Amino acid sequence: MTATNVNGLAVIASEPAPTNIVDKAGNRVYFQQIRALLLEDESIVYGCAHCDYTAASPMQVRPHLNAHRDRKRPATAADEPVKTAPAPLTVSQMLTQVAGDRDRWRERAEAAESALAEVRAIVAAKPTRRAANKGAS
Numbered sequence: 001m002t003a004t005n006v007n008g009l010a011v012i013a014s015e016p017a018p019t020n021i022v023d024k025a026g027n028r029v030y031f032q033q034i035r036a037l038l039l040e041d042e043s044i045v046y047g048c049a050h051c052d053y054t055a056a057s058p059m060q061v062r063p064h065l066n067a068h069r070d071r072k073r074p075a076t077a078a079d080e081p082v083k084t085a086p087a088p089l090t091v092s093q094m095l096t097q098v099a100g101d102r103d104r105w106r107e108r109a110e111a112a113e114s115a116l117a118e119v120r121a122i123v124a125a126k127p128t129r130r131a132a133n134k135g136a137s
């Protein structure tokens, strides 16, 4: 079990440790077997999800995870500690996200159309150099 006490300090919160990876949708990717532990002095250490091993960084916990792997069996994708966000989205959350994306893209498209219309109006109103020269001579 993950540590509940580190150097005499109680662990007051434990959650999946974030990686520095963001997926294509912009969501933070979390370690599956490494926990970020908030201690009572508000410092953060990283702990193994399987035992009370802790370290100052997730990268120091990663090699330790091999201790929990069955050595007779070759490593599989399930052993890989990096996996996407802890809770999968519900259908309604996905629909909300899709609707938000659609609205953002609609705003961008409308802004781009409006900018393009302004450019077209400027181009149409401004006499070309050739036309201006004709008028002068």
Ligand SMILES: [Zn+2]
Pocket: 048, 049, 050, 051, 052, 053, 064, 065, 067, 068
């Ligand atoms: Zn461990």
